[in-house]
Amino acid sequence: MTKDEPYHYVRWTWFNEHNLEKLAEELANFTIVKPPPRKKVTDLMGRNVGEFEVQADTLLAFLSSEHASLFQKEKAPFTEKDIELRKAVFVLYPHSRATPLPFGFRKEPKFELKESEERKKAQ
Secondary structure, three states: OOOOOOOEEEEEOOOOOOOHHHHHHHOOOOEEEEOOOOOOOEOOOOOEOOEEEEEOOOOEEEEEOOEEEEEOOOOOOEOHHHHHHHHHHHHHOOEOOOOOOOOOOOOOOOOOEOOOHHHHHHO
């Protein structure tokens, strides 16, 4: 990943699945860009395959029952609302790799913080 690429990071749950409708309710303070599917959709193994999309300011997240992809369409400093979404996703999806086995490590990309108006006034 180069410095000029937008933020992109995937988080996982292990051994459990989120109910997407309940998850959408928990994240209602963010903009729901694409709502969760009304009907439960499963793959051949019986796992839920639906997803929905939420947005803060510059940060978006695709959320499925087992993983979340945080991303930006264009590189920009994170706002306070972006940080809130990032923290919520980290709590709901606590793992940085798909499996508890010791491989597939990926570090979170660096990101910048946008100065809040309160901090600007204080300076």
